[in-house]
Amino acid sequence: MVASASSIESSSTSGVIVAEDGIPLKAKLARTTRRTRLRALLLTMPLLLFLVITFVIPIGQMLLRSVNHTAVVNVVPNFAVAIQDWDENDSEYPSEELIKIFVQDLARARKVREVGKTVGNLAVRVNYEIPGTASIFKSAARKVGKFEDENYREQLFALHKKWQNPNLWRTLKRISHAYTPSFYVAAIDRQYDEQGNIVKKPEKLSIYVDIFLRTLWLSAVITGICLLLAFPISFLMSVLPLKTSNLLMIMVLLPFWTSLLVRTTAWIAILQSQGVINNILVWLGVFGDESRPQMIYNQTGTIITMVHILLPFMVLPLFSVMKTIPPSYMRAARSMGGSWLYSFYRIYLPQTVPGIAAGTLLVFILAIGYYITPAIVGGQDGLLISNLIAGHMQQSLNWSLAAALGSILLVIVLFLYWLYNKFVGVDNLKFG
Amino acid sequence: MTVSNDPLVQFQHVQKSYDGEVLVVKDLNLDVERGEFLTMLGPSGSGKTTCLMMLAGFEPATHGEIYLAGKPINKVAPHKRGIGMVFQNYALFPHMSVEENLAFPLQVRNMSRSDQEDRVKKALDMVQLGDFGKRRPAQLSGGQQQRVAVARALVFDPDLVLMDEPLGALDKNLREQMQYEIKHIHERLGVTVVYVTHDQSEALTMSNRIAVFNDGVIQQLAPPADLYERPENAFVAQFIGENNRLAGTVRELNGEHCAVETVDGSIVHALAVNVTKPGESCTLSLRPERVITNPEPGSVNNNFQANVVELIYLGDHIRARMSLCGNDEFIVKVPNSAGKSALQEGASAPIGWLEEDCRALAM
Numbered sequence: 001m002v003a004s005a006s007s008i009e010s011s012s013t014s015g016v017i018v019a020e021d022g023i024p025l026k027a028k029l030a031r032t033t034r035r036t037r038l039r040a041l042l043l044t045m046p047l048l049l050f051l052v053i054t055f056v057i058p059i060g061q062m063l064l065r066s067v068n069h070t071a072v073v074n075v076v077p078n079f080a081v082a083i084q085d086w087d088e089n090d091s092e093y094p095s096e097e098l099i100k101i102f103v104q105d106l107a108r109a110r111k112v113r114e115v116g117k118t119v120g121n122l123a124v125r126v127n128y129e130i131p132g133t134a135s136i137f138k139s140a141a142r143k144v145g146k147f148e149d150e151n152y153r154e155q156l157f158a159l160h161k162k163w164q165n166p167n168l169w170r171t172l173k174r175i176s177h178a179y180t181p182s183f184y185v186a187a188i189d190r191q192y193d194e195q196g197n198i199v200k201k202p203e204k205l206s207i208y209v210d211i212f213l214r215t216l217w218l219s220a221v222i223t224g225i226c227l228l229l230a231f232p233i234s235f236l237m238s239v240l241p242l243k244t245s246n247l248l249m250i251m252v253l254l255p256f257w258t259s260l261l262v263r264t265t266a267w268i269a270i271l272q273s274q275g276v277i278n279n280i281l282v283w284l285g286v287f288g289d290e291s292r293p294q295m296i297y298n299q300t301g302t303i304i305t306m307v308h309i310l311l312p313f314m315v316l317p318l319f320s321v322m323k324t325i326p327p328s329y330m331r332a333a334r335s336m337g338g339s340w341l342y343s344f345y346r347i348y349l350p351q352t353v354p355g356i357a358a359g360t361l362l363v364f365i366l367a368i369g370y371y372i373t374p375a376i377v378g379g380q381d382g383l384l385i386s387n388l389i390a391g392h393m394q395q396s397l398n399w400s401l402a403a404a405l406g407s408i409l410l411v412i413v414l415f416l417y418w419l420y421n422k423f424v425g426v427d428n429l430k431f432g
Numbered sequence: 433m434t435v436s437n438d439p440l441v442q443f444q445h446v447q448k449s450y451d452g453e454v455l456v457v458k459d460l461n462l463d464v465e466r467g468e469f470l471t472m473l474g475p476s477g478s479g480k481t482t483c484l485m486m487l488a489g490f491e492p493a494t495h496g497e498i499y500l501a502g503k504p505i506n507k508v509a510p511h512k513r514g515i516g517m518v519f520q521n522y523a524l525f526p527h528m529s530v531e532e533n534l535a536f537p538l539q540v541r542n543m544s545r546s547d548q549e550d551r552v553k554k555a556l557d558m559v560q561l562g563d564f565g566k567r568r569p570a571q572l573s574g575g576q577q578q579r580v581a582v583a584r585a586l587v588f589d590p591d592l593v594l595m596d597e598p599l600g601a602l603d604k605n606l607r608e609q610m611q612y613e614i615k616h617i618h619e620r621l622g623v624t625v626v627y628v629t630h631d632q633s634e635a636l637t638m639s640n641r642i643a644v645f646n647d648g649v650i651q652q653l654a655p656p657a658d659l660y661e662r663p664e665n666a667f668v669a670q671f672i673g674e675n676n677r678l679a680g681t682v683r684e685l686n687g688e689h690c691a692v693e694t695v696d697g698s699i700v701h702a703l704a705v706n707v708t709k710p711g712e713s714c715t716l717s718l719r720p721e722r723v724i725t726n727p728e729p730g731s732v733n734n735n736f737q738a739n740v741v742e743l744i745y746l747g748d749h750i751r752a753r754m755s756l757c758g759n760d761e762f763i764v765k766v767p768n769s770a771g772k773s774a775l776q777e778g779a780s781a782p783i784g785w786l787e788e789d790c791r792a793l794a795m
Contacts, residue, residue, distance in 0.1 A: 347525055
């Protein structure tokens with residue numbers, strides 16, 4: 001005992017604590033816990049792989065796609081390089097030499113027809129920038145094979161007068177890069193003018209910024225209503241005896257057991273102008289038969305339905321936090337002279353902040369990216385940004401724009417998360 | 433009669449039921465004098481905490497009336513009763529510092545900031561935690577939290593302080609130390625304390641009077657020494673301190689004394705506490721430390737030969753389990769003093785006790 005005690009003393013004076021055999025204690029500890037750490041790694045491996053394959057890689061691809069579009073570079077590769085030397089301030093059009101390269105590239109692309117590198121891809125890409133130009137590329141591709149080997153510019157310009165538009169060539173130069181900010185430019189309702197400056201889109205073509213703002217606003221409203229509705233019921237559940245609170249909890253969770261689609265469609269039946277609520281209101285005489293209020297296919301419908309669907313995500317964290325607050329805190333505050341309301345405000349409410357924070361964060365982030373419900377009950381003015389993203393994925397097939405919109409949404413969520421962390425503290429959150 | 437002689441708290445015919453079927457508190461009548469330290473002692477479920485909660489105002493009485501300083505308080509809200517309270521788990525507000533915790537009852541009373549600071553400082557000094565005001569409760573040890581809770585209950589000078597098993601979460605040494613501290617604070621301030629516990633040694637250490645609860649009824653209300661020396665019924669005898677019980681039947685009754693025949697037919701002379709007639713069955717109650725081994729002949733009037741079943745060495749005394757009068761669990765505490773002849777396991781030993789130490793209680 002005496003010997004070991006002295007050795008510990010001597011080793012601690014030298015700075016590094018060593019074990020009996022002279023190996024530093026830290027290294028020794030790492031060696032003995034290696035198996036445990038290895039096992040922990042193995043246990044998390046399947047989930048880690050799953051996440052990497054289904055989450056990290058797709059998100060990375062999405063971020064990449066929002067700035068990367070290779071149509072021009074792939075379809076007319078030689079032209080894409082060569083046109084960078086053309087100074088659009090010097091001359092109205094590229095030189096005869098450049099146009100020859102362009103025509104040859106176009107002819108080659110038509111002959112090869114490689115997937116993803118067809119003239120059609122190029123046409124779509126240019127069409128994003130200058131709507132209505134897709135057809136001239138396709139028809140030109142069919143005809144350039146018969147061009148004579150001189151005066152390429154004249155022959156091309158003769159095909160369609162749109163080829164004579166200098167802006168077309170300037171745009172071609174601008175998009176002849178694999179990486180481009182133009183989808184982000186479009187996603188914030190901006191466009192390039194003829195001089196290549198970023199300017200606001202005309203009012204009637206601007207949609208994304210408004211819908212982003214609307215998405216944020218509606219999410220905030222939905223979160224606020226959820227909090228107002230969930231707080232009292234969570235409080236009640238936390239103070240009721242177990243049997244009653246379990247029953248209430250089942251009723252709160254009941255919606256989870258029904259398909260989301262069924263619940264959303266049920267709201268249509270309830271809220272539509274010939275629906276249950278309207279019929280009752282008319283029967284009660286609150287509204288006339290002709291002036292039935294529109295409660296669905298608009299923002300009201302989106303808000304009502306999404307509050308119903310997201311409410312459990314607010315109740316659960318609130319309840320789990322409130323459950324852990326012993327009633328003795330309120331009793332102590334009251335015994336010291338605080339009225340119920342005062343004690344509630346000073347003592348109870350501050351202790352529920354982790355639950356409020358978790359619930360609002362959860363509901364807000366779920367709401368901001370919600371898709372199905374607004375798509376079904378939102379009508380035109382109840383649409384959220386995710387509906388537009390889906391539209392670009394499925395209908396207009398402009399995936400890069402969808403990716404840019406999605407990335408902006410991601411950045412907004414991350415920013416809010418950062419704000420939250422700053423004011424509430426993420427380690428203060430408590431989900432259950 | 434001056435005001436100060438009136439009881440501070442009066443329970444009058446108080447009954448309490450939670451479910452409308454079972455009475456948790458049955459017809460409670462209790463006066464708590466000013467300046468008194470009264471302990472409600474009893475096993476869990478005996479109704480003691482319910483009584484405290486009714487007094488604090490967190491549970492309504494189903495029947496009867498509670499008076500505080502002569503005024504009925506059944507309809508007074510808890511925060512208007514002006515009663516300090518210490519809770520089982522302290523109930524210190526976790527999101528406030530110690531100072532803020534102590535200042536809470538003062539803020540409620542709209543006290544000026546400088547008065548608040550004075551009072552908080554004084555209260556913290558009283559529990560020797562003057563330097564801990566800026567800390568959060570979670571940064572304090574259990575004993576320190578306990579002291580803060582006591583200081584918080586006293587900082588607004590209430591006439592009455594209720595304590596609901598405040599020492600239950602502390603380890604044994606700390607608990608004993610805190611018992612003395614609370615006792616001294618009580619003596620110094622002269623505040624009235626109603627204390628609830630299930631720990632009899634805690635009750636005996638601190639109280640002026642102890643009310644022993646069982647089954648919703650006060651079994652006995654007496655100062656600690658009386659309770660220990662003169663239990664009035666079998667429950668109190670068993671609950672307070674260790675006790676040997678012998679079942680028997682009263683054979684003779686003359687004045688204060690009686691002779692009881694135990695199940696194996698031997699006759700024991702005992703003090704008749706509440707037995708009324710010969711032929712009545714009763715319980716004999718005898719403290720283990722009052723049994724004398726190897727009594728001088730003629731010094732005691734109960735003499736028996738007992739079989740020593742088991743000996744347990746406990747340092748200051750030896751615990752001997754003996755078989756006697758049909759009871760295999762008869763415990764004798766033998767002081768570990770020099771010159772005492774040692775008992776042998778399995779051997780027979782002469783033991784005896786005084787008639788006055790053995791109490792015959794009606795069943």
